[in-house]
């Protein structure tokens with residue numbers, strides 16, 4: 001497969017860019033932040049997003065979606081990264097849709113997937129427990145009880161958890177933290193007894209939740225996939241999420257870079273445009289190179305995920321590690337080259353810096369993924 | 380798609396049957412490379428066999444037209460062939476400036492007669508070429524070159540000095556930039572010309588490098604007579620040809636690190652340093668450096684693949700090779716710093732059988748030139764800034 005977008009993917013990009021750029025520029029996020037909006041995103045916008053077919057991108061056609069792949073999801077994520085539009089796309093349309101599509105029973109699929117496609121169901125993936133992403137360290141207990149399970153433990157950084165109608169929760173039905181075996185995924189109604197949910201407004205003005213589970217009962221039909229065998233399923237879902245977040249970071253990097261290069265061409269000091277200074281030219285050229293290389297790595301990973309290639313995991317590790325480092329550099333250089341302007345809240349660039357920091361942590365930072373690669377290569 | 384699948388299968392079978400096992404190890408030194416030329420030397424029998432089989436198939440230059448000794452493959456097939464060669468670590472059968480630099484320029488700017496004369500000889504490794512660009516006072520500022528070519532009937536008479544001419548002392552012919560007009564702007568009076576290094580008045584003097592080798596020379600021209608028919612493109616418009624050739628040179632240099640790729644760096648390091656109880660390289664900081672290096676290396680390989688696909692799709696920026704050259708060479712230097720760290724004191728030996736006469740430290744030192752030759756990293760960044768990002772000129 002060629003490492004460029006094909007015609008349909010390019011059309012999808014253009015339509016996503018048009019829609020998002022028009023309906024949700026950075027001002028949209030700023031407005032939600034300033035009004036301390038309780039939802040943190042616009043439900044109206046999500047409805048029109050769904051009407052455009054974006055929420056059902058990864059949902060198979062038989063369940064009302066368009067049955068597209070990771071490359072397409074990445075295309076949309078990149079556009080989201082360009083304007084920082086807060087939306088349930090990642091949590092619901094990418095993560096939950098993938099988890100259900102891959103692990104769901106016939107009943108689970110036909111119950112939830114059509115609703116995801118039409119935009120009426122919001123879902124969230126609850127994985128992390130500590131302050132760094134360590135899925136194998138999952139400690140939350142799932143103890144057998146009656147024909148189902150009782151969940152005990154706590155989750156943090158559950159993206160869009162505060163608005164979810166459905167939680168997908170990773171818990172330990174066997175084994176000890178650190179072990180690959182013994183994980184199970186559960187579909188949990190967030191209104192169940194024993195759940196305490198706290199919305200956490202994050203540095204980037206997007207939302208996540210902390211959730212405490214105290215003897216929460218789940219029926220046997222709430223198990224997603226197989227008991228004790230959720231590790232593989234989870235890893236697959238996470239890898240797609242990682243590819244998606246990497247795409248968002250490419251969008252963030254590109255947008256910040258574009259704004260920075262424009263500024264270099266308009267700001268004057270010492271009687272010249274600052275873009276004439278070689279010290280800045282070289283840094284801009286370096287950043288351009290980093291972004292282009294990262295873009296290629298991310299597209300490669302997404303294509304490999306779509307082709308279900310064996311070593312897609314390594315490609316995803318490369319993509320997420322690169323995207324994190326590149327976005328970090330892009331926002332730092334962006335602020336620096338804007339001088340004092342870059343530090344003001346009134347100016348948009350800081351929003352990108354904050355979002356990049358969050359995307360870095362989401363599903364493993366650059367160090368986590370470099371380490372992942374080293375493990376895969378056995379050293 | 381089925382056609383390309385079939386091609387892949389055929390290529391795999393052919394390579395399996397024809398690539399000698401000795402040619403399936405990464406090149407580690409210059410001696411592993413076959414350069415061709417009038418005085419060509421094979422370092423081993425398998426090297427000869429491999430070269431001849433590939434040549435007969437047109438696969439020293441798989442993407443060139445068959446009439447010029449190439450394999451006539453399209454871009455997709457060429458990519459597949461490269462992948463299949465890489466999969467068995469097959470060496471390049473022939474490395475030459477004719478293939479990677481002059482050939483593309485001839486294909487674009489040469490007359491029919493010039494193509495027929497030179498391309499088949501390049502493909503068959505009969506003529507070894509060198510590049511006469513740099514001069515003592517024209518390095519990064521290449522267009523300041525002073526070597527003069529004065530008209531004398533159907534000939535030019537060439538006088539001047541080149542420097543850093545790689546392998547000038549082994550080369551049969553030179554592609555050379557000369558000044559044919561000194562009156563106008565510096566880019567405007569340059570011509571691109573080919574001539575035989577055996578011509579009267581050409582002499583060379585090797586220069587010793589920090590790696591202890593002397594891969595290049597000072598080259599002197601004293602009243603060298605060259606037919607005007609040897610000019611490629613238009614007289615005084617040689618800068619276009621020169622720049623086009625440089626794009627190919629830069630693409631080649633950016634890929635240089637890949638050729639050396641053998642075992643993953645982490646494995647190489649583990650061999651000399653060992654592992655801790657959990658099987659991790661017993662030097663946590665170095666392990667981290669290697670891992671982040673390998674992330675970047677894998678990403679660069681994706682970018683190289685994408686560059687080819689973008690070109691095929693007509694979406695490539697002509698100056699993108701400068702970005703790749705910059706990144707690829709800086710990365711290759713990093714690779715060799717890591718190799719030196721991984722080797723520790725063993726990597727410091729210079730003259731011993733055990734160290735293959737210091738192969739590792741010599742290779743490490745050699746890589747430092749990657750970000751100088753073919754245009755320095757600073758010059759590459761300048762090109763990206765001006766041509767791709769369109770930043771204002773100083």
Ligand SMILES: Cc1cc2nc3c(=O)[nH]c(=O)nc-3n(C[C@H](O)[C@H](O)[C@H](O)COP(=O)(O)OP(=O)(O)OC[C@H]3O[C@@H](n4cnc5c(N)ncnc54)[C@H](O)[C@@H]3O)c2cc1C
Nearest residue numbers: 510511512513518519543544545748751752753754755757
């Ligand atoms: C191993 C090797 C092989 C080579 N092979 C050949 C060959 O076969 N044929 C050939 O013709 N040439 C060859 N070269 C020459 C090579 O192309 C030049 O060395 C190179 O272009 C740099 O020129 P210079 O050495 O004169 O350095 P200079 O141009 O003097 O540069 C010195 C320093 O100044 C910096 N600098 C210069 N201009 C600028 C600027 N505008 N902005 C910022 N920084 C700047 C450079 O980046 C460098 O750091 C070879 C060089 C090496 C090292």
